[in-house]
Amino acid sequence: MASRQLPSTMKKLVVTKISQKFRDVVKITQESLPNPGAGEVLVKNRFVGINASDINYTAGRYDTTVKPPFDCGFEAVGEVAAIGPGASLRIGQPVTYSQFGAFSEYKNISERNLLKLPRVSADYLPLQVSGATAAIALDKYGELKAGETVLVTAAAGGTGQFAVQWAKRAGCHVIRTCSTDDKVQFLKKIGCDRPVNYKKENLKTVLKTEYKNGVDVVYESIGGEMFETCLNGLKTKGRLLVIGYITDYESDQGFKPTRTLATIPIRLLTKSASIRGFFLNHFVRDWVPYVSKMADMIDKKELQSFIDMGENSPKGPFIGIDKIVDAVEYLYSQKSIGKIVVELNKPATSKL
Template identity: 65%
Template sequence: MATRRLPSTIRKLVATSRSQKFRDVVKIVELPTPVPGEGEILVRNRYLGINASEINLIAGRYDKDVKFPLDCGFEAMGEVVSAGPNSTLTTGQPVMYTQYGAFSEYKVIPSKMAIPIPDLKPDYLPFLVSGCTAAIALDKVGDIKPGETVLVTAAAGGTGQIAVQWAKNLGCHVIGTCSSDDKVKFLKELGCDRPINYSKEDMRKVLAKEYPNGVDIVYESIGGDMFDIAVNSLAVRGRVIVIGFITGYESDLGFTPSKTLATLQPRLLGKSASVRGFFLNHFIRDWAPYVAKQIKLSKEGKLKGIIDKGENTALGPFLSLEKVCDAVDYLYSKKSMGKIIVELNGKDQSKL
């Protein structure tokens, strides 16, 4: 077994009970450094990816029989520091992965679940959960085609930013919703054709006036009223891709019900339109190829993985395990731009 000199103990973040409030139930625990077994690797995590569905995980929405305490997080980037027998990777290899319990200084994972990357570049982390969700959903569920009109909700977020660029690279006209003028500027820099600041503009009126024939695809992650707007804005044969409904994640129900659900069927029928769901775990075989595609586009200057470590917020910067709760709060503040990440460099020992 190849290995490097390792600490005797590590720290990780665990949830002590089921809750919709992340900060209220998580704590840091210390344990002996794990040893990789057959076909496994030990990864020293350098960067953690923050996702809206952290709350869904600890609320038990992905597994109603989940047991507590529960290891938190499911996305990280780091380097292999120890490899068990018959592992497919060796020490020193930079990797990204999605495994429950990723919010840890070190993590043992099956080597086959790690995605090798060229180097430890944090700009690559948006290409995993956020990027694969955007690219795979648009390609395989949305059946996106060149020249189509695509509406991306929460377009300045971690997955929205990739959806905007992916659609633009395919020759589509892209509309992006956001909540501030700073985000409008951000979206224009990504190539978004028509950013809509919904805090200043009436989305319904903008879409009705500027896109009277409707939009072909809506990449939807907000839910509630935004979902209703999305359905009503569809063109003939239009598709809404539901990848989330963040407005309801902190509620007991977990989502904000549509106010017009009773009329959904006739609205879809009248346009031969459809609503399609997307859950990343159903497309595991596509992760590595799509990460590779995104890294290639990045090197060609055709795709940016914008990260946000909270440098411009009072909560940041996010430089330690203790800052994960602040990073999750920041995500729900609607102030972030790009993919929120936490860097584990040991320089910050703030309290949870």
């Protein structure tokens, strides 16, 4: 095994029981540093991303066969720290990956599941889950056409920021919802045509008065009453993309059924409209080409990546594995702007 000087142990976050209450069910463990196997490399995780579905995973909603204890976290940016037999990457190579168990200071990853990066930067981290979800969903299911109207909910969040930019690049008019005036200014910065602070404006009224013909595509991640408003706001042949329902994630069931569900078929029928669910895990083959393309766009200043490392959070900045819990709770506070990122390790100081 080829490696630079490494510690003998590492810390990682482990889920101890099934629940959506993240703080109550995770703990930090210290374990021996694993040796990479054949075709694997050991990645030193520099930055990890926080996702709304981190609590869905601890609640056992993604894979009911997984029993505690198990690792959590979906994505990381780091550098190769050690190389197993048959692996070809060099020590120090910047890489990124999307795989369960990323909330760890080091992690063994099959070389074929890594994407090489030009440098270690937190700017690339939002692309793994948030960026890829936005781009692939809008391309594959949104079927965007220039001149169409697109509504993006939670637009100032990790994935919303990319949905906005992707729709604008397609030549669409974009309406975006958010919860604060600071987020309104952020949305204007990335090209928003019509930001809506739903704490001050009624989205139903905005759609009825300013978009009487309805919207062509909705990129929806909130659920609940917001989902109802978006469904009603679709125009004929409109497409509603469900990429999440964060309003209900913190409930015991993870979903709160409503009486209006029974009316959905007729509402879709009368508009020839559709609701399309999107889950990134079903688009594994698209992940590498899309993330690679978006990383290149960031380097060329064609796409902006905004991160929030908790600088404005009472419990921030988010540095160290012990800050992951605070970062998850910060996401649900609705105060973050951009993708929430935690820095786990400082850069290596030794020469390659």
